[in-house]
Amino acid sequence: MAQRAVAVVGSGYMGGGIAQVLALGGARVALADVSQEVAEKNLERLLGEAEQFVADGLFPADAVQRLQENLWAAPSIEDAVADASYIAEAVPEVIDIKHGTLRRISSAARPDAVIGSNTSTILIATLAEAVDNPGRFLGVHFSNPAPFIPGVEVIPHAGTTPETVAAAKEIVELAGKQAAVVKDVTGFVLNRLQYALFHEAAQLVEEGIASADDVDTLVRTTFGFRLPFFGPFAIADMAGLDVYSFCYASLQTSFPERFATPKILQDLVAEGKLGTKSGGGFLQIPAERANELIAYRNKAYVAMTGLLKELGPSPVDEAAAQDGAATNAG
Template sequence: MITKIETVAVIGAGYMGGGIAQSLAAAGMKVVLADVSPEATRAALTRLLREAGEFEAQGLFAAGSAAAIEANLSIADSIEEAVRTVDFVEEVVPEVLAIKHEVFKRICAAARPDAIIGTNTSTLPVHTLAPAVTNPERFLTVHFSNPAPFIPGVELVCGTATDRALIPVVKDMLKRAGRNSAEVADTPGFVLNRLQYVLLKEANSIVEEGIASPKDVDVIVRSTFGFRLPFFGPFAIADMAGLDVYANCFKTFEDAYGDRMATPELLKGLVAEGKFGAKTGEGFTGKHAPEKLAKLVAYRNNAYARMAQLLEELGPSPLVEDD
């Protein structure tokens, strides 16, 4: 079995696939890119090399990244040519099951039998895609986020047949590319989009009910709880606020909205045990010594102050400027 990924094929050269190819090539891996036609692939390569130079000039890529991408990124005239000798194949074609199945069949017919095959699907479960993959033990979801050159998180999803030994190999590849990875279960939407779409759904309900405008909802999200999210996830944020506080607030939501906003059982259990988060030293994120909690508070305060400074330095987004 492959123990280290050195060569990669990215199938699909749009903005998502192209960004993944840039990221892996910048990290020193040899990457071959293929799209729907040789002409489309060549056009994508021209764009990606131009963008890499622009990003480096703007300080968005580290010095030397454009040269590394140019040295490590090549193209192939077909899917078959691209995948023939590589260690890892990342499929990044449209989110249509029939298209993905067709592409996987072509990949499997030409790739090495031990090549690891990943899909960048954002919502389709592994079990709906694996039937099109020969030797499905080498198949898993490796889900980057858009824009791929700049978003560090990647979801990893195994199917029932996936060999667990693949996980550290793929994680090592991602780590070398400066990416954070998290393994989640094989369900529709995984974690990222399940959370993201729930937020969008509730935001739409708020607008439809006349509670706030889309503009004002966006202001609240980005300047309140969204302001915290680059540093902490929802469980850490709740621990710092106090789980007893959250439990009391959920009572208000449950009274107003019914079961869909009822107090989660996990939260109820922690509160019943007297585990209120940072104030008691134990909560969603485990048990923490007082000195660690003091460091956490200091980090939080510094992080939020620095974020405010960065936003002031960057200035408002064009959407805000239009107001």
């Protein structure tokens, strides 16, 4: 079987990371940018990064060799995409730059080549306006840093074909990542959630309720501690949806609009579907597996505690501790 040919257009930090994981996954990856000189410079940077990642135990021992074999700098965008079955667009988040780049890609690429944009903010339908045969186009949004964050948003627009979605999911799997298919709406899913949290956190600091450091501490050490293992719906099911409903009612005494109870939660509680304790909820986890789930949860949290101790404090934690010591001394 011939080696899969892939192109990554935009060789900067995000595009370079995407190119790394696809090349490590076995694809032959052409790296393109505004010039071959820029692409070659970034290729050298990626190889140097890989050497350090190997030394740090973050990449496999043969990563540099595999990247040297599978990753190359193309003379132009047109040369990079000519034979590619999948093309990742990862140029800056400026609509005119993306439209111009996508026009060049779609005019030079094979008619059956799938094109995925790594945009994090721009509607896919808007970008699709610049693509010939837009049924082969969608969003494939990696997160920063691409080599190490496992989740990828796959975002079809209204005209994306099912075959294109399936091909994009294969690419995500090739990169060793996990795909979540979401609809084409402003912010998609990842950034709607991320910015909702940040917005509330910023308000808490602005209102003098807690410092930025204390907010970060609470997020890291409480509900954020659960998130590597369970998403918000699994956490809600385990806590009890009736408990969530009560907490919403309490929050509404001060914030009636901001914390209005979601209708989907109201409906489940009204039906007696209260989460794992009733055997029905958002995720339909059987009640007989509740003890098994709790045992996994406890084991996971203890393992996370051990990992954090092994890693030691982050530079952010050390800086906060030094600042606190200096404040107390003053």
